[in-house]
Amino acid sequence: MSSWQDIDDQVPGGIYLCQVNENVSCGACCGLYNLADSSRETLNRILARRTMLFKTVPRDADAIEAFGRQMEAEVNGNQPFPEFHHCPYLGLVGAEQSRVGCLLHPLADGNNGADFRGLSFYGGLACQAYFCPSCSRSPKLLKDLIRRAATDWYHYGLIITEVDLLCALYDRLRSDGAAGGPALNGGEKCLEAGRNLLELKITWPFQKNPVTDRVNYFFKDNLYAKPAVHYADAAVSGSRHEEIFKNLVTTFDTADQLQQAETMIDNLIDEIAFSTI
Ligand code: SF4
Ligand code: SF4
Structure with a gap:
């Protein structure tokens, strides 16, 4: 618990929910589950493939956006909620790549502290500052x-x-x-x-x-x-x-x-x- 306490004090609702431990995190607001098949096996396969491919993507805007378009094309179609954006930059993060997270985050592998979330659909500010209703309610x-x-x-x-x-x-x-x-x-x-x-x-x-x-x-x-x-x-x-x-x-x-x-x-x-x- 002690590892959460400092962060808990800084978030709406007093319990930090987004990145919990090595195996537990959430990507629901990034549209994680909004795919035609959101079973665990399928999501894990998609996220693992993206994570592997992203390792070789040069960290420049054109290459990252091309990667995003390719990943989007691979999953588009028959999403339950067409207006709910599924972000193609969701991948697996952490030392063991054992939880869902953002490949564009400054702490993600290969980014060397640079924040590339500004290249995403929602833009960097929204990605950094958003807290879903569950956090506060x-x-x-x-x-x-x-x-x-x-x-x-x-x-x-x-x-x-x-x-x-x-x-x-x-x-x-x-x-x-x-x-x-x-x-x-x-x-x-x-x-x-x-x-x-x-x-x-x-x-x-x-x-x-x-x-x-x-x-x-x-x-x-x-x-x-x-x-x-x-x-x-x-x-x-x-x-x-x-x-x-x-x-x-x-x-x-x-x-x-x-x-x-x-x-x-x-x-x-x-x-x-x-x-x-
Ligand atoms: S803000 Fe809410 S939906 Fe988004 S990652 Fe955190 S807990 Fe999940
Ligand atoms: S770029 Fe933004 S929407 Fe996409 S995975 Fe990262 S935080 Fe989520």
Whole structure:
């Protein structure tokens, strides 16, 4: 924790979320998941290839932009949200290249401290200064839980940016009588609750198109709002967990599925409550 404390004090919301440790980081605001196939295997393959190719790119504007155009051409097409830019300069960073990050960042391999982010779609200022809504709005307790429990960038970036989902879960935690305390106890059960929260979007069985339904557009223009929960059986509708289900992009075909989903969320909320003091 101590390694985070200095940075935590300097960011909106008091918990630094972007680059957590050697294996955990987020690239969601750079459009990481907005590809026709955003499975872990595909993303890892794309990022690893880019990282390898970028090593041989001369660090001048023309060469870097040509590289960006080539990488963009390789992934363009059938993106779930066409207006959500997927940055071709996302790659793998760190000593072991074990987490997602920006190939144009001054600390990235081969840049010798030079900042090339000004060549990107959003421009250098936006890349340096942007903090997504989760940084300031998501409940501190859940951000802390997710950051402690995360072991892998892919799962982490999917859930840490789900500001409305995390707020809805926290609301239920407070109002369901689960009576979670204000801080985490940090024990093994706490990490287990965090891991289950991290898995929630990946394992949620009520999404019709899991690979695309897990992409989250969280920018303020609300261009791609989450759809209402779809109840295929007209006799079934409404739940105390409606907001959570909506943010998980949910379709229920039967009343049994709804009941199963409610139990899953109840159990998760209980686990989180037991992780607090
Ligand atoms: S989406 Fe949020 S947490 Fe992720 S890198 Fe961007 S600002 Fe950081
Ligand atoms: S250039 Fe900007 S948008 Fe692209 S990966 Fe880097 S920080 Fe993200």
